[in-house]
Amino acid sequence: MTKLSMGSHPYLLGFEQLERLLERSAKTGNEGYPPFNIEQTSENSYRITLAVAGFAEDNLAITLEDRQLVIRGRQGEDGDGRIFLHRGIAARQFQRSFVLAEGVEVGEAVMENGLLHVDLSRAEPERVIQQISIKRG
Template identity: 75%
Template structure:
């Protein structure tokens, strides 16, 4: 069985980059850590919430790289000189990536109660109609 791609549809022109973005985003952050929610807060705005308990603001970074929102977390290992009888809370680094569509802007990021909220907004698209003249050949 052959793999269906956007190139399999002759009326879908110029979507090769979209296909690469979909493949890249499917591979990124597939381990499920940290858990997150994506909610639509209005018709043109969204909020991504990551559960980052144990991370401080200084342990986190948020960047936009090639139309991808990248959220990274890295904690310093503070276990030196400590004796754990049980260690169920591991300090572990993570990287979570979200592909942003054209026109989606990242707003503010807020940290509260172990949750990192990142607000996104999308400008309302304006309908575009273009008339192409037909020249005589």
């Protein structure tokens, strides 16, 4: 028995790019840091929330790269001569990637109490019905 991929299924035409997006999202290298939530805030809107305690707004970068939302964080090392007896809060960098469907747009990003909120919205697609004429051959 052969395994059919989504792009080669006979009833799904033109979905090769969706299959590539799924493969790319599986390879994003997202570990477990920072933890995040994704919530649906209405029928056509979403909110991604990342726990970014210790990061300032200028330590974070949010970019949209070919329908992929990328959130990066980089903290500078403390070089002010402090001596830690225990260091449980590490200054580490991260990158989180989210593949967005066509029509999903990134709204505003807000920092609040150590949480970064990124709002997304999806435009309702127009329903198009097209009549195809049949010609005699």
